[in-house]
Amino acid sequence: MNTLTATCSLALDDADDDNGCLQVVPGSHLEAELRPHRPVFKPSTNGERDGGHTLAAQLEADDKVVSLPVKRGSISVHNERILHGSPGNGSDRWRRTYIVAFRPKAIVDYERGVGFTHSHNDKVQWQTLLEGGPMHTSRREFLKHATALAGVACTSSAWAGAANDRLNLAFVGCGGMGSGHLGWALQQPDLRVVALCDVDANHLKGAAAKAPDAFTSGDFREVVGRDDVDAVFIATPDHWHALVGIAAAKAGKHVYCEKPLTNSIGEGRALVNAVKDAGVVLQTGSHERSNPGAAVAKRLVAEGNLGEVKTVRIHLPNADPHLQEVENFTSPPPDRDPPAGLDYDFWLGHTPVMPYNEKRCHFFWRFHRAYGGGEITDRGAHVIDLAHMILGLDDTGPVRVNAVGTPPKGDFYDAFITFRFDNEYANGLRMIGDNSGPRGLTLEGTEGKLFVAVHGCALSAEPASLLEGVSLPGIDPYATHRRSLLDAIRSGSGEVSAPVGAGHHTAVACHLNNLSMLTEKPFAWDPVAEQSDSDEVNAMLTPKMRAPWVL
Template sequence: MTRVSRRRFLQTSLATAATVTIAGTKSSARVMGANDRIRIAVAGLNGRGESHVGAYLGMKNVEIAYLVDPDKRTYQKRLDQIARKERPAAPCIQDVRKALEDKDLNAVSIATPNHWHALMTIWACEAGKDVYVEKPCSHNIHEGRIAVEMARKHKRVVQHGTQNRSSQGWADLAALAKSGKLGKLLVSRGLCYKDGGTGGSTRGDIGTKPTKAPPADLDFNIWLGPAQEQPYHENLVHYRWHWFWAFGNGDAGNQGVHEMDKARWLIPGATWPKSVISFGGRYANNDQAETPNALVSVFDYGETQLIFETRGLKSPAFRGQTVGNILHFEEGVVAGAKFYPKGKDEGQPIPKVVSDVKLGGDHFTNFIDCVRSRDTAKLHADIEVGHVSAGLCHLGNISYRLGKASSYEPKLGKIAGNESGTDALERMAEHLKDSGIKFDGQNFFAGRKLDFDAKTETFSKDSEANALLTRKYRAPFTVPDKV
């Protein structure tokens, strides 16, 4: 195979929606042995980037070949991390496309902001590289589907960073739900109650930062990537980009995607819901951020409702859980590794059902094992699994974004599906009241009820909602319309 030059790669970027042909790796089509060295680029060096680097440093015959981040200020701490393990220093680069030119690079491990996840996955697949991509694997549903199709077309191993998919305990709980031992599963609930406090990586009031010139060490053009050009301010770099629609997906698509993934996994056979509706708002003293920090989303799966609750202010636990999952069965409730029979307050051991699926081990190790074997069936969290679970976060957000300021009424929860929706709304209102927040008809948003077509991954007869399934991309950082 011939190696494509950097100049040609840039000229034939996805901005034209044309197919980019890049030389595959030496091992792209063959099974690799335990002694074959896997060379990997880690992209995104803050936050989860530290975990990515640490995971690969602990593996035999895995080399960190590149450290990638548009912010040069992130390099030294990762270089120090590598040096402590007495490993060779990796080249530090700002643009992942330079690493993708390397025909001997095997994989890319992505821990960038959300808006880069899908595009970088797509580029890596086209370049013949395997991918570990952090949650959520997409910033919107369209690009998630394109990432899935690119992985299939180029026969790439793509693992999604929802690590609970490597847990035997969660697999066994899914088997219990499927077994019917506790009757029908009525509600699969995910909770993301995280108190952000004030300052730092807050989920509360982040204030307003003035626009200014980007730091000299930050290539802000690359950081923006697929997002439309806009001024730099210090509420973006680093972390608080999560609370802006152009880059993040709120806490539902941040911490919450883990609990969303489990909530869906625990509903037997669940993929996309029939419909979604969300309620909530942003309660943060009119700060600069855009995403809600209190949100209830209800997804209709027929006889089971998936209810997801996001809170970013100090909140009491619900059934002993703050960040976790609760299962409401006909015979009782499973919460916090205990079963509470209907009408009883004392917890009992959860009935034991062992899944036919045998999991366990480290999520990163599972990825590297599959890179070596080329057996994507053994991935614990294949890209399509990630696409649907991340997509649920997007669906809930779309309903909210199309909502209207409304007078708060608990009965709105019944519109969402059943009494459990009403209960979730009432508890959210009580939580906000305890935080000194009153609904005034302007700060409570009732989302639009949206019917979803699983086959086409579009909303039924709702052009406004369908417009939010994708975004306007900025050349040359463009996701194609189709594969």
């Protein structure tokens, strides 16, 4: 019998723990047999639905019951085999839902044959049914196939906060990507912006105009330490990611941190340890992972459609006007006093004191190694991250690194724009990168090739038949990626699409190639010990920090 089912519920009212929102036991739909269910009350004799309509199933000691609060107009979809139910409406508010349930005809016929119609199951002869009477072949067969009876009375929630509470967010870094994150958060009814931070008063003023009730400060420590902050969005220049992230984790805050996770390997390891020690959740801002094309590519590889993938090519073209400006920059503007409102010494942070220059600060900081890693950690972090995700390399890195690069002209910018690298992984994979286009990655297997574009993760394949029947829905990957963190916080699962370890290993791969270019040498790398066979490389893993900043 085909037992595939789905229930779609349209919320006509807000539903939360107070008025009895849906609760589920995640993963229970994967159990080999449906757990026994019994009516909580005796079946009614007057045709009312209260009697046998309420069912209960035994919860196991390791079951986690999760509440699923919804706002009016939201739609939820669940497999009927999952243990689900409601603790009842203890409030004076409505909790109305319009339900459309999909069931194969065989399931519908079976349910009606035993008197079960989902909305009125009072006619079910429960004693006969549960004891394996003549209405079905066996109790085991009934419990296996009667998926429509998978309701359960649940009484606990995995999220300690009230289901209708909004999560309180703080934003550190309000220009560039930070402005985009903030704008999105302000449109979400389940979020509240409570704090803003930026060392540039102009950025801070612009953000405060959008969130006038939020606390504002130029010092991130005053923000991450607030009791009313649940999660911190970090969108600073790369050299600040580690220190802000570690402070947030130690303060018990969940974190969304832009990529690359950190600006050095040592800082990354310190942030990973801080997150794990604090038991908080960190989502790396590698939002390309949240494009449908990334998931399709991962599935095609996992199912063997490409055969054995022996090579992945990373394409990072450098023809963009801003990259060519950096590549050929020989006449920088003169140094000058920082603009009014910019706390430039705080902006420099742990890095050496340098005179202010407009081409050293906002946006162009990423091409100075003290603050960023150049194109390989800018968009290269997206492309290499996709390769790690698709090929199952989130927990490891290369074991052999060989990269060559050409420094930009002049002596102002020092991050590489033109380069080529060839990395070997323990499983025999070669990751080869250069400035060929278009931007993205090519997975080369024994049975075919797959190109994944960045940005957007559009797919093309050789042969084209590899993508036959594949359709990629249009979504907002930024929104989906942000939601991954928020859902992990609310559910208590801690599961995000770009966890701290994955973000760290992607950043490590980027930094290793920069180190090979800087030392002009190939070297071996131990991805577990995070040490090289080169003393020169090991000495460059963590930057020396200017007082008072320390990891």
